Amino acid sequence: METKIALTVLIRAKPERAEELKVAILALIEQTIKEPGCEVFKVFQHHDHAELFTLWEVFSNQLAMQEHMQKDYTKKYFALDLVESVLGTQHIELTVT
Template sequence: MNTRIPAAPPATALTMIAVLIARPGQRDALRQALTALIEPTHAEPGCLDYRLFELADEPGTFYMRESFADQAALDTHFATPHFQSFAARIDTLMVEPPRLVKLTPVG
């Protein structure tokens, strides 16, 4: 059992969950496109967390848990070639643009 407590992110950190819903018939394509973002995003300076989940009871609905050191790191992420390539496909893969739910730590 891993009992290590992760270090607290910096006070400037931005943490959010992106809600991404596949168009009918596009679940696998969206999953593949999102999965392709993970490795290069982890390599970005300022990326603290970037993890993909799919709702167990709603296949095709994905949550990307994201945390970046600050707004500049998030802006840099949005400008990367791998993210821009994904963004160019949003209309064909998703029923609506991603919804970003910003989170505030409570404890």
């Protein structure tokens, strides 16, 4: 069984760029959720700190994640250079059997 790739990423927009980042992330969501290997791609903007966003991503396997990173729209998002800092972690869901 292939291991799902689950990530939680905290992103801080560059000063005065939060609204631009929000628009860019919304465009990224629209494309990413159509990928066959994307199981979850949700983004949350923090209520009290509009410059902070949390991404919750789940891809069916490592290959799906790698393919996502090679998509033109993903590269375009990163090329916009709207992010000041990123803190991410990969995790495994615990389930009761």
